[in-house]
Amino acid sequence: MSSFEERIAAAPISWGVWEANGATGWTVDPDTYLSDVRELGLGATELGPEGWLPADPLSRKAKIDAYGLKALGAFVPVLLHQADHDPLPEVETILDAYVVTGASTIIFAALSGGQGYNDRPVLSAAEWDFFFANLDRLVRAARSRGINPTLHHHMGTMVQTAEEIDRLLERSDIGLCLDTGHATIAGIDPVQLAKKHASRVNFVHLKDVDNAVARRVQDGELLYMDALDHGIFRPLGQGEAGIDRLIHTLEGAGYDGWYVMEQDTVLTDASDLAGALADVRAGLEFLKTLDLVERTHV
Numbered sequence: 001m002s003s004f005e006e007r008i009a010a011a012p013i014s015w016g017v018w019e020a021n022g023a024t025g026w027t028v029d030p031d032t033y034l035s036d037v038r039e040l041g042l043g044a045t046e047l048g049p050e051g052w053l054p055a056d057p058l059s060r061k062a063k064i065d066a067y068g069l070k071a072l073g074a075f076v077p078v079l080l081h082q083a084d085h086d087p088l089p090e091v092e093t094i095l096d097a098y099v100v101t102g103a104s105t106i107i108f109a110a111l112s113g114g115q116g117y118n119d120r121p122v123l124s125a126a127e128w129d130f131f132f133a134n135l136d137r138l139v140r141a142a143r144s145r146g147i148n149p150t151l152h153h154h155m156g157t158m159v160q161t162a163e164e165i166d167r168l169l170e171r172s173d174i175g176l177c178l179d180t181g182h183a184t185i186a187g188i189d190p191v192q193l194a195k196k197h198a199s200r201v202n203f204v205h206l207k208d209v210d211n212a213v214a215r216r217v218q219d220g221e222l223l224y225m226d227a228l229d230h231g232i233f234r235p236l237g238q239g240e241a242g243i244d245r246l247i248h249t250l251e252g253a254g255y256d257g258w259y260v261m262e263q264d265t266v267l268t269d270a271s272d273l274a275g276a277l278a279d280v281r282a283g284l285e286f287l288k289t290l291d292l293v294e295r296t297h298v
Contacts, residue, residue, distance in 0.1 A: 004251065004292050007071055008026070009260045010037040011205075012048035013281050016267030019049040019077065025268050032066040036277055040284060044070035046260060064101070073103040076151060079111045081123055084236070091138050092295060095145050097283075105148040105203055107177050108138065110158040117156025122284060126192070131158065139174050139257040150203040152177040155185055155217075155224045162188050169200050172264035176200045178250075179262070180241040181207025181233060185214045185288065191245045198253035201217050204246075205262040208239030208283070222251045233263045235279040235284030244290055251292055259287075 015028050015036070017287045030053050031220065039047050045064070047053055064071050076094060078087040095106065110131070112117045112120035123131065135151070142149035151174050159168050160182070169176060178201045180190040194201060213232040215223040222230060236243050247259065261283050265276050 001031040001107040004045060004247070004290070005260075006282065007207070007258050007290060008041050008042060008077040008287055009044035009046070009070075009258050010036065010040070010280070011046040011262040012052065013261050013272070014261055014263045014265055014271060015073075015276055016265045017048045017052055017076075018264065022208045024288065026267065028267070028273060030063060032273075034064070034069065036280075037069060039069045039241060042284075043068075044072050044258065046072045046262070047101075048105075057097040060097070061101045071101050071103040072260065073098055075108060075109060075149070075159075077111045078134075079110045079113055080112060080134040081110075081127045081158060084260075085128055087134055088137050088141060092141055093146055097139055098147055099145050103147065104119040105150060106142050107150055107203060108135075108174075108236070109152045109154045110135075112157055114156075117154065120158060120160070123158065128167075129172075135172050135174060136296075139172065144163065148175065148202060150177040152182075152203075152205070153186070154179065154182050160186050162186070162193070164206075165193070165197070169197060175202030177203040177205060178244055178246075179207065180204070181209050181264070184209040184211070184241045185217055185227075185232070188257055189242070191242050191249050194246055194249045194253070197224045198250060201250060201255060202257055202258065204250065204255075205260055206234045206236055206243060206283070206287075207241065207263050208234045208243055209241045210234055211240040228264055228266055231234070233265070235263075235286070236261060236283030237289075241252050243286075247287075247290060248292070261287075263289055 015033050018025050078084050138151045153165050183190040183193050213230050217227050
């Protein structure tokens with residue numbers, strides 16, 4: 001029922017709002033962000049990290065509704081493989097708030113248990129079994145509330161490589177949040193990933209990538225978080241992640257979900273905001289140039 005352009009959404013991380021930016025000491029306020037999103041003509045947004053928007057779910061809903069936007073949920077890092085940690089209570093609290101807020105999707109990422117996204121352990125068979133048993137619990141909790149669960153493959157998490165994505169989709173029926181940036185940096189062609197797992201993709205994060213910087217991460221010369229300062233992410237259409245081919249592939253396979261413009265950005269103060277917004281605007285204009293055959297989504 002929605003055209004491709006109507007399924008393009010925003011994420012606060014493109015404005016520098018995310019769980020890993022606390023050291024900067026500055027974050028754009030929600031009203032500025034939401035006003036920008038509406039001015040861009042977009043109809044939906046992710047929620048950003050817990051605590052950025054109002055914690056009370058009714059107040060959060062009122063804030064988003066005031067700008068005429070749909071709520072898409074947020075990136076929720078969860079620790080799944082450690083026997084002494086139960087992720088379900090925290091996730092259920094988030095899900096219950098989503099029901100009130102009207103958020104449609106929860107985007108899980110499988111934390112490594114290390115610091116940030118720069119290192120991760122090798123799991124034993126027993127730890128993988130525990131991982132998937134926990135993930136199944138989270139999936140059931142989301143679906144029981146009418147919320148769409150998806151898992152975000154991500155650098156520095158327990159689902160990063162092509163083999164780990166295959167394992168995820170073989171052992172769980174959760175949907176895949178295909179992230180073009182994290183795929184490219186992990187050495188995965190996003191287009192081939194879409195072709196292989198199109199039936200499982202239920203959410204998309206669009207990032208474009210400077211492959212020269214990505215290779216420095218792959219070679220161990222740069223840590224992922226440090227690569228942000230080296231311009232690893234480019235405005236959509238100005239990198240080498242094959243954004244246009246990826247979208248054509250998914251649309252051709254019948255994908256009818258959201259495409260979220262989601263470029264990891266670190267802002268140090270308000271003076272950086274204009275540049276971030278210009279990058280988002282450039283990416284949106286690129287997406288609008290794609291020659292897609294419109295079809296009816298049911």
